[in-house]
Amino acid sequence: MAAVGRSNAQDADRRAASEQAFGRIATVLMHPRCLNCHTRVDYPKQGDDRHRHLFRVARGPDDRGATAMTCSTCHQSGNNVASGVPGAPNWHLAPLRMAWEDLSVGQLCRSLKDTSKNGRRGLPALIDHLTGDPLVQWAWNPGGSRLPPPIGQAAFHDLVREWADSGAACPR
Secondary structure, eight states, rough: HHHHHHHHHHHHHHHHHHHHHHHHHHHHHTTTHTTTTTTTSSSSSSSTTTTGGGGGGOTTTTTTTTEEEHHHOOSSSSOOOTTTOOTTTTOOOOOOOGTTTTOOOHHHHHHHHTTTTTTSSSSSHHHHHHHHHHHHGGGGGOHHHHHOOSOHHHHHHHHHHHHHTTOOOOOO
16 A cells, blocks of 8 residues: 555656646747747747847748748858848748647646647657757757747756656646
């Protein structure tokens, strides 16, 4: 009987640690570097104040901009120091199904894990995406006077792995 109680307590501790790790992860995912492209609207936002993208840029049918004004017209594979235009490989908006604006931390977590919303990524692929995708990693090298996320890149990667290893629990 004591072993069962200890197991339940260990499970609760593990879940609490996982939820706490995701809470810290969410501070990055809810930062302008992520939310500007994970919008619920038909256009990207920009800047730390998340204003509408200049030049009335639109999402377009493939989330890469409208014809003759695709994201890659301005956003190249790296930051352009001369113009100040940020860049990373495969620059594009997240599909609308991946919108994070106005979600609670728990809703964000559940959305992130939902394979119908996250690009059909199971947990291992999701971890790879968060810790290795060049566009995601750009957030820590945004160039200009843009603020990086509140947690350093290596610490974020560690938190993502800790969250996964502790069961990838979502806060309520």
